[in-house]
Amino acid sequence: MIIGIPKEIKNNESRVGMTPAGVLELTHKGHEVFVQSGAGVGSGFTDEDYLKVGAQILDTIAEVYGMSEMIVKVKExxxxxxxxxxKGQIVFTYFHFASSEPLxxxxxxxxxxxxxxxxVEDxxxxLPLLTPMSEVAGRMAIQQGAKYLEKPVKGRGVLLGGVPGVPPGRVLVLGAGTVGIQAAKMAAGLGAHVTVLDVNMKRLRYVNDVMPPHVVTEFxxxxxxxxxxKSHDLIVGGVLxxxxxxxxxxxxxxxxSMTPGTVIVDVAVDQGGCVETSKPTTHEDPVFIIDDVVHYCVANMPGAVPYTSTLALTNVTLPYVLSLAEKxxxxxxxxxxxxxxGLNIVHGEVVYEEILETFGPLEGVTV
Structure with missing residues (x-):
């Protein structure tokens, strides 16, 4: 099969769909791989790295799409x-269709x-292909939240870990899934007081079992x-x-009802957000303020750490890419x-129930 790896052109997206190591696995099995020039630079991989493992470098994104039977990307x-x-081309990537009717x-x-x-569900x-990026985003949520709690960027002016004689900051985590667990772990490591909310009692019991005593759970x-x-300084939305x-x-x-300077990091913004006032932002312009509450709603958070993220993503996507290419x-x-x-849309037909539930019957548009 002919596989194309285009350069990501979404704002401040530096990840790439496949590492040179992944490309090597494909070329060893006789597949042709076209990589757009510069596609891997943001993640630390040069065109020469891809050439050494048997890829061919194409200058433009149009050439990559035009010559490939399957496109492997990161973002929609x-x-x-x-x-x-x-028509008939396989596009394998994060789509998050429910958040975008035009897409x-x-x-x-x-x-x-x-x-x-x-x-893709095991x-x-x-969700094996979502998990590594959720892990990255959950950990980053605390990194970014701690930064935007600082007063110069309109935060409340709270140090999450506190200092001797001063209580630590308080972090509220909505959702005890992968994002929530990683966020709670990072916040707890900084010394913050953490409250995790979820409707799944099994997940709350797991949090209670594995987290230190200053991480508490509630339904x-x-x-x-x-x-x-009303009482928490940083709120992480990790609902999926x-x-x-x-x-x-x-x-x-x-x-x-929130204290002015409270920070919300809505990791769920890829799927429309779990905060009514959320709207997608970019790494270039990551925050906005409504009612003195700082909203951080970057829709591709792992794109800020592309080397780590690209390696983690290829680790889990490669077996599926190989299967699609072989069969x-x-x-x-x-x-x-x-x-x-993982099949969402096939030859013009929506085949994933949740998309139909979100939008109802849809017809295509002229693009």
Whole structure:
């Protein structure tokens, strides 16, 4: 199969869809790999690194799309890429369709085979291709939240770890999934007091078992959320409903009850956000303020640490890329129930139920 690795063109996205190590595995099996010139530079990989493992370097993104049977990316195609995607072409990437109707319509119109990393689901009902980026984003949420709590950037002026004689900062984590666990771990490591909310008692019991005593758990409901947002300095939104929009757990009216300078890091913004006032931001312009509450809503947080993120992503995507390349998408998906769940749009038809539930019946648009 001919596989294309284009350069990511989303704002401040420095990751790349495949490391040279991953490309080597593909070329060893006889597949052709086209890499756009400069695609790996942001992650620390040169064109020469790719040439050494058998890839061919193409100058433009149009050439990569035009010559490839399968495109392996990191982020969803943006408007400039819509017209480059061909009928029947496999596009394997993070799509997060539920957060963007225009993207969904464009991919329907393209007649491509859209396989989304974030909905590939294994036998244990975990999301193996989403997990490493959720781990990165959860850890980064505390890094970024701690920074934006500083007064020069309009935060409350709280040091999460505190100092002797001064109590530590308080972190509220919404969701005890991968993002929430990693955020709680990092916050606890800094010495902050951490409260984790979730509706899944098994997850809360797990948090209780593995976290230190200054990480406490409570059942998630509106009453408890309204209670805790008044007293916590940093709020991390880590809620995920697979393939669907995130629920709005913090509404606009709740902001007025928060202490001025409170920071919200809405990691769920990729799926529409779990805060009503959230809107996607970029690493270039990461925050905005509403009712004196600082919102950090960068939709590609792991893109800020591309070397780590690209290695972590290729580790988990490569087996699926190899399967698709060896067998073609139909056979690969029919033999692997996990990969089959990654199918979102096939030849103009939405085949993933949560997308239909979000938007209803959709027709394509001219792109």
């Amino acid at each position: 195609p943006i408007r400039e890429e819509y017209k480059l995607i061909k 969904t319509r464009a991919m329907i119109e393209s007649q491509a085979v859209c396989i989304a990393y974030e909905t 036998e244990e009902r975990t 998630s409901n509106e009453y408890n959320i309204r209670k805790h947002i 409903i697979k393939g669907a929009k995130a629920p709005k757990l913090i509404t606009r009216d709740m902001l007025k 073609g998408w139909e056979k690969a998906c029919s033999e692997d129930a996990s990969l089959q769940k």
